[in-house]
Amino acid sequence: MSSGKFVLKWGIFGTGNMATQFAKDLVLPPGDRGEHEIVHRIGAVASSRGINRAASFAQNLQKADEAEITPYGSYTELLDDANVDIVYLGIPTSEHYENMISCLEAGKHVLCEKAFTINARQTEHIFALARSKGLFVAEARWTLYFPIIKEIRHVLHTKRALGKIHRVTSDLSLDFAAKMPHHSIRNATLGGGALLAVGIYPLTWAMLALYEDPENTSKEFPEVEVGMLMAKAQYDGDETVSDEQTNVSLTFRELRATAVLTSSLTMRTPKGCTVLIQGEKGSLTIPWASYCPSSYDLTIYSTGATTEHKFDIPGKGLFYQADVCARSIRDRKLEPEECTHEATLVMMRLMDQVREKGKFRYPGKLEDVLDY
Numbered sequence: 117m118s119s120g121k122f123v124l125k126w127g128i129f130g131t132g133n134m135a136t137q138f139a140k141d142l143v144l145p146p147g148d149r150g151e152h153e154i155v156h157r158i159g160a161v162a163s164s165r166g167i168n169r170a171a172s173f174a175q176n177l178q179k180a181d182e183a184e185i186t187p188y189g190s191y192t193e194l195l196d197d198a199n200v201d202i203v204y205l206g207i208p209t210s211e212h213y214e215n216m217i218s219c220l221e222a223g224k225h226v227l228c229e230k231a232f233t234i235n236a237r238q239t240e241h242i243f244a245l246a247r248s249k250g251l252f253v254a255e256a257r258w259t260l261y262f263p264i265i266k267e268i269r270h271v272l273h274t275k276r277a278l279g280k281i282h283r284v285t286s287d288l289s290l291d292f293a294a295k296m297p298h299h300s301i302r303n304a305t306l307g308g309g310a311l312l313a314v315g316i317y318p319l320t321w322a323m324l325a326l327y328e329d330p331e332n333t334s335k336e337f338p339e340v341e342v343g344m345l346m347a348k349a350q351y352d353g354d355e356t357v358s359d360e361q362t363n364v365s366l367t368f369r370e371l372r373a374t375a376v377l378t379s380s381l382t383m384r385t386p387k388g389c390t391v392l393i394q395g396e397k398g399s400l401t402i403p404w405a406s407y408c409p410s411s412y413d414l415t416i417y418s419t420g421a422t423t424e425h426k427f428d429i430p431g432k433g434l435f436y437q438a439d440v441c442a443r444s445i446r447d448r449k450l451e452p453e454e455c456t457h458e459a460t461l462v463m464m465r466l467m468d469q470v471r472e473k474g475k476f477r478y479p480g481k482l483e484d485v486l487d488y
């Protein structure tokens with residue numbers, strides 16, 4: 117504690133895109149977003165490519181924060197640092213499972229980027245290990261931590277503003293294949309592919325609206341239909357194959373609701389096609405980008421009125437999940453309410469089913485689960 121505030125000390129694995137974005141958000145003053153109870157400190161950063169990369173990453177952050185950030189040339193070294201309470205893993209999906217195990221074995225709490233692991237069995241292992249150690253672990257599916265999500269859950273499920281929810285349609289598509297054909301997002305050996313990279317967001321919206329529907333009392337798991345288009349991509353002379361377009365249809369038969377969810381790495385989401393939730397009394401839409409929602413539009417059929425509900429986000433919005441980690445750890449919780457272990461497991465099981473139907477298994481040992 118410092119001046120009554122809870123201080124959470126972060127270690128960061130990786131120096132790539134997400135590690136950089138997350139760290140930049142972490143050093144923003146929490147007070148700017150109305151968060152006055154907690155403080156984030158970055159204690160250390162580690163690069164798997166040597167200490168120089170970690171040192172220049174730390175130097176760039178220190179300019180913003182004047183904090184003392186210790187650089188490490190390997191992830192294992194960072195785990196011995198007592199100045200780290202929690203590790204953020206901003207590394208490829210293929211690397212999540214074994215690195216989370218190392219973090220938990222070293223007694224560190226964990227916030228890990230999406231997709232949490234390659235498959236649900238690996239996720240089960242991580243949660244069992246975290247529970248046995250009494251450590252907090254959370255999936256950094258950042259969308260679920262935005263304050264607007266709390267309001268949307270309330271509008272849909274408590275106020276029932278749409279009445280009964282009938283259908284969700286959602287797309288997230290980005291044109292990596294055309295613009296950056298060698299980007300790691302399509303590299304199967306790193307856990308790439310449309311479903312785990314971008315398709316997870318439309319699935320998130322469907323599960324939020326339908327699986328979480330209080331009328332889904334039996335926690336019915338939906339029937340799943342899939343269209344998956346595979347594509348080859350070259351990385352350092354090696355060819356890998358991953359899903360380039362994945363379409364998912366979900367049927368909640370007891371709930372009498374459906375979802376049509378599409379994702380692609382060959383083209384961009386067309387304007388207005390991000391998220392549409394339709395009910396008997398109205399509809400709710402999320403404008404681009406649905407992974408970092410800052411507003412929603414609510415239309416009520418009886419009046420024909422559409423109202424826009426806006427939320428200011430002072431930064432990128434990656435800090436919300438960090439704030440939740442801090443509050444949860446302060447309050448000795450082992451999982452966040454915003455993205456429970458059940459929500460992560462259900463998502464991983466759903467993505468497993470989608471890949472099984474699309475006949476897509478990740479190569480080599482990526483799907484393996486260690487003994488536990």
Ligand SMILES: NC(=O)C1=CN([C@@H]2O[C@H](COP(=O)(O)OP(=O)(O)OC[C@H]3O[C@@H](n4cnc5c(N)ncnc54)[C@H](OP(=O)(O)O)[C@@H]3O)[C@@H](O)[C@H]2O)C=CC1
Binds near residue numbers: 208
């Ligand atoms: N929440 C979101 O909006 C987004 C989340 N993601 C997720 O974040 C994770 C990281 O993605 P992103 O930051 O875009 O990826 P980058 O390729 O930009 O960075 C990944 C970093 O991981 C480290 N790394 C460790 N092992 C490897 C390896 N075998 N090959 C390559 N890099 C490795 C490297 O850092 P170093 O060598 O320094 O250790 C590298 O810079 C993924 O799981 C992805 O799904 C991605 C984009 C957006």
Ligand SMILES: O=C1OC[C@@H](O)[C@H](O)[C@H]1O
Binds near residue numbers: 290301313314407
């Ligand atoms: O997780 C993600 O969300 C945002 C996108 O820009 C990114 O490419 C994707 O992987």
